Each structure stands twice: as C-alpha cells, then as structure tokens.
Amino acid sequence: MERLGTETAFAVSAEAAGIAAQGRRVYPFHLGDMNLATPSTVRKAALEALEAGKTGYCPAAGIPQLGQALADDVGRARGLDYGIDNVSIQPGGKPVIGKFILSQMNPSDAVIYPNPGYPIYESMIEFHGGVGCPYGYIDTPEGLRLDFEAIEAGLARGAKLLIYNNYHNPTSACSPPEEMQRLAALAVKHDLLVLSDEAYFDVRYEGAAASIASLPEMFHRTVILYTFSKKFAMTGWRLGAAIGPEAIIADINRLNVNDESCSNHFVQYGALGGLQGSQDEMQQILAVLVERRDAAVAGLRAIQGVEVHSPPATFYLFPKVTGLMARTGFDDVEEFRKAVLHETGVSFCGRHHFGRPLPGETDRYIRLAYSGIDVPDIEEALQVFAKWADER
Amino acid sequence: MERLGTETAFAVSAEAAGIAAQGRRVYPFHLGDMNLATPSTVRKAALEALEAGKTGYCPAAGIPQLGQALADDVGRARGLDYGIDNVSIQPGGKPVIGKFILSQMNPSDAVIYPNPGYPIYESMIEFHGGVGCPYGYIDTPEGLRLDFEAIEAGLARGAKLLIYNNYHNPTSACSPPEEMQRLAALAVKHDLLVLSDEAYFDVRYEGAAASIASLPEMFHRTVILYTFSKKFAMTGWRLGAAIGPEAIIADINRLNVNDESCSNHFVQYGALGGLQGSQDEMQQILAVLVERRDAAVAGLRAIQGVEVHSPPATFYLFPKVTGLMARTGFDDVEEFRKAVLHETGVSFCGRHHFGRPLPGETDRYIRLAYSGIDVPDIEEALQVFAKWADER
Numbered sequence: 206m207e208r209l210g211t212e213t214a215f216a217v218s219a220e221a222a223g224i225a226a227q228g229r230r231v232y233p234f235h236l237g238d239m240n241l242a243t244p245s246t247v248r249k250a251a252l253e254a255l256e257a258g259k260t261g262y263c264p265a266a267g268i269p270q271l272g273q274a275l276a277d278d279v280g281r282a283r284g285l286d287y288g289i290d291n292v293s294i295q296p297g298g299k300p301v302i303g304k305f306i307l308s309q310m311n312p313s314d315a316v317i318y319p320n321p322g323y324p325i326y327e328s329m330i331e332f333h334g335g336v337g338c339p340y341g342y343i344d345t346p347e348g349l350r351l352d353f354e355a356i357e358a359g360l361a362r363g364a365k366l367l368i369y370n371n372y373h374n375p376t377s378a379c380s381p382p383e384e385m386q387r388l389a390a391l392a393v394k395h396d397l398l399v400l401s402d403e404a405y406f407d408v409r410y411e412g413a414a415a416s417i418a419s420l421p422e423m424f425h426r427t428v429i430l431y432t433f434s435k436k437f438a439m440t441g442w443r444l445g446a447a448i449g450p451e452a453i454i455a456d457i458n459r460l461n462v463n464d465e466s467c468s469n470h471f472v473q474y475g476a477l478g479g480l481q482g483s484q485d486e487m488q489q490i491l492a493v494l495v496e497r498r499d500a501a502v503a504g505l506r507a508i509q510g511v512e513v514h515s516p517p518a519t520f521y522l523f524p525k526v527t528g529l530m531a532r533t534g535f536d537d538v539e540e541f542r543k544a545v546l547h548e549t550g551v552s553f554c555g556r557h558h559f560g561r562p563l564p565g566e567t568d569r570y571i572r573l574a575y576s577g578i579d580v581p582d583i584e585e586a587l588q589v590f591a592k593w594a595d596e597r
Numbered sequence: 598m599e600r601l602g603t604e605t606a607f608a609v610s611a612e613a614a615g616i617a618a619q620g621r622r623v624y625p626f627h628l629g630d631m632n633l634a635t636p637s638t639v640r641k642a643a644l645e646a647l648e649a650g651k652t653g654y655c656p657a658a659g660i661p662q663l664g665q666a667l668a669d670d671v672g673r674a675r676g677l678d679y680g681i682d683n684v685s686i687q688p689g690g691k692p693v694i695g696k697f698i699l700s701q702m703n704p705s706d707a708v709i710y711p712n713p714g715y716p717i718y719e720s721m722i723e724f725h726g727g728v729g730c731p732y733g734y735i736d737t738p739e740g741l742r743l744d745f746e747a748i749e750a751g752l753a754r755g756a757k758l759l760i761y762n763n764y765h766n767p768t769s770a771c772s773p774p775e776e777m778q779r780l781a782a783l784a785v786k787h788d789l790l791v792l793s794d795e796a797y798f799d800v801r802y803e804g805a806a807a808s809i810a811s812l813p814e815m816f817h818r819t820v821i822l823y824t825f826s827k828k829f830a831m832t833g834w835r836l837g838a839a840i841g842p843e844a845i846i847a848d849i850n851r852l853n854v855n856d857e858s859c860s861n862h863f864v865q866y867g868a869l870g871g872l873q874g875s876q877d878e879m880q881q882i883l884a885v886l887v888e889r890r891d892a893a894v895a896g897l898r899a900i901q902g903v904e905v906h907s908p909p910a911t912f913y914l915f916p917k918v919t920g921l922m923a924r925t926g927f928d929d930v931e932e933f934r935k936a937v938l939h940e941t942g943v944s945f946c947g948r949h950h951f952g953r954p955l956p957g958e959t960d961r962y963i964r965l966a967y968s969g970i971d972v973p974d975i976e977e978a979l980q981v982f983a984k985w986a987d988e989r
Contacts, residue, residue: 215657441861
C-alpha cells in the first residue's frame with residue numbers, strides 16, 4: 206500500500222469546501238467535474254430501462270447493444286473498424302488504467318507515462334510493481350509538446366508499455382499530426398503496447414480529433430480509454446470502456462468478472478440513448494465550454510506575469526505563472542496556491558498535483574478546470590485574482 | 598493473467614441461453630440473479646436524485662448520508678457501533694474481495710478461504726500472488742459444517758487472512774453459534790484479519806442472522822462485505838460496501854480513488870431510500886423466496902437418490918446427488934449436469950463451479966439457485982428432472 210498513490214487534487218477540494226463552509230466565496234477551478242446537466246437523451250433512456258426492469262446482472266463486457274454502438278461510433282470517428290469483441294464496458298474511464306496495467310504489465314516492467322499527467326498512471330504502475338518512466342512536455346509558442354528525449358530514455362530502459370494522453374490533462378497539450386506520427390513510429394519500432402487515454406477526444410472545439418490508434422500498424426497495439434463522463438456530462442454516472450485488440454479486451458473482461466461483475470445495467474441503456482439520439486445537447490455542452498475557455502484565457506492573460514495557451518480541446522488551462530509568482534513573492538507553487546485560495550477564494554491545482562516534478566523543471570505552472578464554473582464567475586474570479594496580484 | 602480465474606458458472610449461462618435460443622424450454626437454476634423487481638422505495642429515490650442533478654462526482658468513500666445510514670443499519674443488526682469512517686461504498690459487493698486482498702495481503706501470504714466457495718476468492722488470492730489454503734464443509738444431519746481440520750492446516754501454513762462466508766454460496770451453510778465462536782477464537786488466537794462475506798446476511802427466513810464481527814475481539818479484525826444486491830433485488834445496480842476498521846477502510850478508499858473514483862452518485866440515493874423507507878417490499882421479497890425454497894426442497898426430496906437440507910438463509914440449495922448419479926449411470930458431475938440440461942432443460946451448476954474439488958471428496962453435489970425462477974416453474978422443473986431420472 207505504500208506504493209499506492211492517490212489524487213491529491215481531492216485534498217484541494219476538501220480545503221476549498223472548508224473555506225466555503227465558513228461562508229466565504231470560492232471560485233472552483235480545481236476539479237474536472239461538470240456543473241452541466243446530463244443530456245435528456247441519456248436521462249430518458251436510463252429511466253425507461255430502469256422502469257423496464259433492467260436491474261439484474263448483464264454480461265461482464267456490457268450489454269451487446271452498447272458494445273456495438275460504441276464500436277461503431279468510436280470506429281467511425283477514428284476511421285477504424287471495431288467490432289463488439291473490441292469493447293469492454295467499464296464503470297468509468299478510470300478502471301481502464303488499472304486493468305490495462307494489471308493485464309499487460311508484469312512486475313518490474315518499465316512503463317512510459319506522462320508527468321505532469323493524470324496521477325493514477327504513476328500510482329497504478331508503481332502499486333502493481335512496475336517501473337515508471339515519466340516524460341514531460343516542452344512549452345513552445347504553439348503549445349506544449351512531448352519531450353521525446355524523456356520518451357527515448359524510457360525506451361532505453363526497455364519499456365514495453367506507453368501511456369499517451371492526447372488532449373492532455375492537466376496541460377491541454379494536443380499533438381500536431383507530425384508529433385503523433387513520430388510517437389507512433391517509436392511505438393512500432395520498439396513493439397510497444399499503447400494505452401491511449403482519449404477521455405477528452407470529444408471535448409474538442411476546433412478541427413477534428415485524432416487517435417494514435419488510427420495510424421499505420423497502431424490498431425493492434427493500442428487500447429483506447431473511452432469515457433462517457435465528459436462528452437455526455439456523465440461524470441457521476443460512472444461509465445466508460447476499454448476499446449482495443451480482442452485478446453487484450455478478453456483479458457480485461459476477465460478482470461471485470463473478478464472486480465465488479467459488470468457495470469450498472471440501466472445506465473448502459475442511458476449511454477446507448479446518448480450515442481443514438483440527437484447530438485444537439487452535446488453540441489450545446491461544447492458551446493458552453495468554449496465560451497468559458499475564452500473567458501478564462503482572456504482573464505488570465507490580463508494578469509501580468511501569466512502566460513497561457515488557448516487550447517483547442519479539453520476543459521483545462523495550464524498557465525505558466527513563473528512571472529506572477531516572482532512578482533508576488535512566491536517560490537513554491539503549493540504556498541502560492543494556498544495563499545491565492547485563502548486570500549481570494551480562487552481555487553486551482555498546481556503542477557505538483559499531477560506527479561513529482563521532473564529534474565530540470567524551472568518554470569511554474571498551475572491548472573485551472575473550467576468545467577464546473579460559469580462565465581460570469583470565471584470573469585469575476587480572474588479579476589479578483591488580478592487585483593490580489595496587483596495589491597500584493 | 599494465467600493465475601486469474603473467472604466464474605465458470607457464466608459458461609453454464611451461455612450454454613443454457615444457447616438451448617433457449619433453439620426454442621427449447623430452460624429452467625434457470627444456474628445463476629444467483631433475481632427475477633424480482635427492485636423495491637419502489639429504491640427506484641423512486643434514485644429517480645429523484647437523477648432528476649435533481651446528482652450526476653457529478655461524489656466522494657470516493659460514497660455520499661456521507663449513505664455511509665452514515667449503512668453504519669447505523671449494519672451496526673444495529675449486529676450490535677456494533679460503526680461510524681461513517683468504517684464504511685467504504687463500492688460498485689457492488691464483489692469489489693470488496695479484490696480490495697481486501699490487494700490492500701491487506703502481500704505476495705506469498707497464505708489466505709484461508711472456503712472451497713466450495715465463491716470462485717472469486719481463490720482467483721483474486723492467486724492472481725495477486727498469495728497462497729490459497731482452502732477449507733471445505735462436512736455434511737451432517739443438521740447441515741453443512743466448517744472443516745476445522747482444513748482451517749487448522751491453513752493456520753499451520755502461517756495464514757494471516759481468513760475469508761468466511763456465513764450464509765454460504767454455494768452450500769447455504771449457516772454456522773450455529775458454537776461454530777462461529779470456535780472460528781472467532783482461532784482468529785483471535787492467530788491474530789487473523791477476517792473478510793466476512795455477508796452478502797446473504799439479510800436473506801434469512803428464520804431466526805436472527807449473526808456476524809462474526811459481533812463476537813469478542815473480532816470488531817477490529819473483521820471487514821464485512823455488504824451488498825445491496827440481494828436484500829433489495831439490486832443485482833444489476835452494482836452497489837455494496839466494505840465495512841470494517843478505519844485504517845483498512847482508509848486503504849480501501851484509496852483503492853477506490855485509483856480504481857473507479859466513486860460509485861454511481863444517484864444510485865447511492867436509491868440505496869439510501871431503500872434503507873430509510875418502508876421495509877415492506879423487502880419482506881415481500883423474502884416471503885417469495887421462502888416459498889420457492891420450500892417448493893424446491895420438496896421437489897428435490899421427491900427424487901430418489903437426492904438428499905438436500907432446507908437452509909434458513911441464502912437462495913441456494915446444495916443437494917447431494919451421489920445416489921442419483923449412481924442410479925442414472927454418471928460418475929462425473931459435469932457430464933451429469935450437461936445431460937440433465939440438454940435432455941430436460943433443467944439448468945444448474947456443479948460443485949466444480951465453486952473451486953477445484955479437495956482431496957478426499959467422495960460425494961457429489963450440485964447447486965440450484967431459486968432466486969430467478971417462480972414456484973410453478975420450480976415444481977414443473979423438478980417433476981421433469983424426476984421423470985428423467987426414473988426413465989433413464
């Protein structure tokens with residue numbers, strides 16, 4: 206258990222809740238939860254299934270109708286031909302991380318994963334006895350780019366597994382085509398198995414999303430982490446899927462039998478309703494999110510010492526605050542975060558909530574999620590933040 | 598993955614479904630699923646929560662109201678004083694098995710577990726690198742009793758963990774007070790940590806249910822596996838809990854963060870409605886089940902060569918069919934099971950679906966679940982079965 210990590214961002218939630226409980230105003234940028242309603246297509250189909258008695262067990266892999274619909278939908282969006290045996294329904298996207306690692310990694314295997322990144326990658330690799338090989342991102346004028354030197358270092362350690370999270374939490378990094386091609390070429394050359402965390406594939410405001418599974422020779426070596434949480438505003442429903450080669454999916458289905466039997470039965474009908482019904486409400490969710498992004502980017506850019514990209518996907522911003530911290534007299538991101546939270550109510554995470562900082566990191570970053578806060582509150586929060594910085 | 602088992606009973610389901618697909622009548626005694634509606638108190642509370650927008654993340658340990666209600670309810674039924682920090686809500690009862698083992702067992706640790714028993718115990722112990730020490734049951738005129746010789750053999754191997762499933766699947770074994778006391782005394786003497794699988798604690802028709810956690814010096818060494826699946830006919834909703842010492846529950850909550858974040862949010866309000874609302878519908882479920890038990894016991898006892906207890910709990914029967922198999926010319930339980938299924942449509946599991954038979958086992962057993970089949974069908978099925986035996 207000493208090797209098992211956690212999501213330290215939950216501690217920030219608890220801290221923010223404590224401040225709110227004192228009757229003080231909190232601006233919640235710390236958690237990637239959503240304050241938007243689940244589309245009516247999903248709710249209606251789930252209610253109908255519940256009333257129709259879909260309350261008994263279902264197959265460990267999920268109901269066949271949902272498996273087929275997801276194979277079709279995910280395949281169509283990626284130009285790939287998936288069938289029902291390529292899909293294992295899960296109680297969320299997160300279980301795919303642990304099940305991929307448990308089924309494909311042996312103890313002492315090296316695994317290449319992003320850091321900063323979703324903290325569960327590192328936690329599960331280390332808990333199950335693997336050796337984590339982190340790679341960071343390089344900040345460029347066009348956005349954050351994969352640090353291929355670090356990836357090559359992982360390969361030199363004999364890694365056979367790679368975790369890749371395009372449309373990246375926490376940085377919002379989006380690979381241009383040549384970057385994804387370069388990564389795929391390495392995966393093919395070194396015969397890697399890839400977990401492609403595509404939780405934010407459908408939270409894209411501009412251009413078409415791309416999956417590394419679509420690149421040549423990648424289909425048979427890529428497991429996609431799919432989730433209904435973000436696109437359908439279903440975070441608390443807990444439904445996702447692993448999508449990939451049949452043999453790996455069969456392994457993951459066997460883990461389903463052992464871990465939780467199956468995912469909630471009628472919730473799967475809800476998700477089916479979401480996939481097959483009108484997509485208008487999902488478009489509306491994206492329209493709301495992009496307005497928030499623009500408001501948050503504008504508000505942050507108005508603060509002297511903050512640099513931030515305007516990413517075309519995810520609902521996170523990862524501003525560089527090196528200048529702002531120097532200007533306000535902070536050296537430690539956690540102390541800075543706490544001061545801003547306690548003195549202004551503006552609540553966000555720091556880079557350190559997404560993995561142990563890597564050697565050579567000199568710039569300071571924070572992460573703001575805009576999925577759970579409305580535009581007027583975003584604007585007000587960032588004005589309060591700017592004023593705090595000016596007066597400090 | 599070679600060490601990971603599965604529930605081979607699912608293969609029986611697939612076989613039975615194949616026969617039904619040919620248009621032939623199948624009498625489903627093979628799976629512990631329920632053909633009874635989830636009580637309206639649960640459904641109503643879940644729907645209200647869904648409509649009220651309880652669709653975002655909730656705490657990894659579960660919503661506090663449900664944790665408190667379950668602590669109160671489970672504590673009251675067992676004469677114990679649980680608080681909210683003793684409860685970790687799970688997406689089913691099954692996840693408690695894996696999380697107990699992952700958090701409390703180190704590789705090469707010996708674990709004492711029942712065989713015949715729920716096959717996931719053995720699978721998870723071996724998958725995570727432990728050494729399984731099985732114990733069987735001894736058939737007596739009063740019912741099946743724990744084989745303490747086998748338990749002592751496990752203790753001699755240095756076991757520190759014990760899995761105990763009173764109101765037992767598949768045998769329906771129920772410990773009399775002195776047996777439970779003897780087991781608890783061993784647990785205390787050898788400083789064991791106990792997983793008490795109490796999935797059927799509330800599926801009891803006569804007398805009061807008892808938990809080993811209630812015995813002296815057991816509270817601090819027992820984790821209860823609780824599930825909403827059986828009592829509330831919620832198998833497909835996937836909701837349960839681990840209930841036990843705070844330090845272990847904290848470990849399990851950290852596994853929740855890593856494995857699936859949290860359980861479905863609005864489903865937890867449904868379960869809360871079930872705990873806090875009228876208990877009439879749950880009593881009605883028990884009334885239906887006990888009628889089925891009586892019909893099944895009577896039907897089985899009418900078959901020459903079958904011996905079966907009438908257990909006061911669970912919805913399983915575990916008849917001894919040694920005589921019937923000899924009479925009908927079978928030596929292998931799996932061949933017998935297949936012949937009955939294919940020639941009569943009566944579908945059940947064999948002892949071998951619940952673990953590798955132990956040395957010295959000479960009698961033959963099958964398992965019938967009556968949770969998913971109505972009384973008239975039970976009666977017809979067992980008449981068909983009896984006729985098949987007579988004519989063979």
